């Protein structure tokens with residue numbers, strides 16, 4: 611389950627921030643996860659509990675914000691929503707595009723601590 615590795619690096623970053631701010635507790639962590647990032651929110655939640663156990667972030671609330679996938683069509687100069695796969699077809703002109711502009715996010719967007 612590679613979500614554990616992903617969560618380990620996210621929590622590392624959180625704990626580094628917490629130390630910098632001399633925080634005693636981390637209350638809430640918000641992650642932005644793209645639809646194409648290839649991670650399961652349920653597995654991330656499980657990994658979160660495991661990885662934060664015994665740290666300043668233990669018991670913190672984990673919020674996962676999912677970011678829908680969008681690709682760009684150079685012909686129409688517009689972005690369009692995509693589901694899955696690797697090559698996407700523009701709904702307007704049907705041309706194929708592999709130019710993903712959104713949906714691969716895997717980022718820490720917010721940390722609340724005190």
Ligand SMILES: [Zn+2]
Nearest residue numbers: 683686700703
């Ligand atoms: Zn198009």
